[in-house]
Amino acid sequence: MTQRTAIVTGAARGIGAAVAKRLAADGMKVAVLDLDESACAATVEAIKTAGGDALAVGCDVADEESVKGAVARVADELGAPTVLVNNAGILRDNLLFKMSADDWDMVMNVHLRGSFLMSRECQAHMTKEGFGRIVNLSSSSALGNRGQANYSAAKAGLQGFTKTLAIELGKFGVTANAIAPGFIETDMTAATAERVGVPFEDFIKGAAEMTAVKKAGQPDDIANAASFFCDERSGYVSGQVLYVAGGPLC
Structure with missing residues (x-):
């Protein structure tokens, strides 16, 4: 198979880092993107x-300009980016009556605007090459989660965004799919535990008990799903949302 160049956003740590390493193990050249370049080392x-x-x-x-510059650099130094995993994300959790407009805007900007800008910039390379894989990181919070009106709305929006990309780009050989993780042990979920005042180990145990498999997810679980969606052999799978959450969700 042709060696592909992949971009993974928010790849300095956690899920993004695991996805980047997995795609590299699959034989791709990988651009590791994050707000702080040094954190990607x-x-x-x-x-x-x-x-x-x-x-x-x-x-x-x-x-917008940062995205254009980053994608151009990747194309120059690694080759045309035909695989994109939109993983970058932030949390600004709070109950609705306490949530500021800035909390709302920041989450929307990173998750939705960021995925839009990255996808729009990379699709030019994908359609030219006649091959592309876009994977957006949604979340089980898309179904609704207390204290996450902004995050839940953004993650639900990414599912609609994904399906629309699949419709628009399919005829150019580009697929678009989304992964919706359940509870995954990362720095982000550790921050959530701290926010609610629960020791992280207890937080993990509680989350694990709510799953059918009785265990918490790991970043590699998401990387495995991303590997499938990004594979050249997955070209007939598009517009799908895969919940990687340890069992069915109500």
């Missing part, structure tokens, strides 16, 4: 140590 080093090819790129996914 560990992910890039891990990929290179394993024999892969990776590039750290600083990028604010919510800023």
Whole structure:
């Protein structure tokens, strides 16, 4: 198969880092994007140590010029980016009556505007090459979650965005799919535990008990799903939302 160049946003740590490493192991060259380029060093080093090819790129996914510059750099240094995983995300949790307009806007800008800008910029390379894979990170919170009106709305919006991309880009050989993780052990969920005043280990145990498989998810669980969607052999799978959540959700 042709060696592809992949971009993974928010790849300095957690789910993004796991996805970047997995795609590199699958044989792709990987651009590791994050707001702080220096924070990507560990992910890039891990990929290179394993024999892969990776590039750290600083990028604010919510800023149009930053996105254009980052994608152009990736194309110049690694090759046309025909695989994109929109993973970058932030939390600004609060109950509705306490949530500020800035809390709402920041979450929408990173998750929705960021995925839009990155997808729009990368699709030019994908349609030219006649091949593309876009994977958007949604969440089980898209079904609704107390204290996350902004995050839930953004993650639900990404599902509609994904399906529309699949419809518009399918005839160019580009697929678009979404992964909706349940509880995954990351720095982000650790921050949530701290916000609600629960020790992280207890938070993990509680989340695990709510799943059918009675365990918490790991970043590699999401990387495995991303690997499937990004594979050249997955070209007949598009517009789908895969819940990776340890069982069915009500």
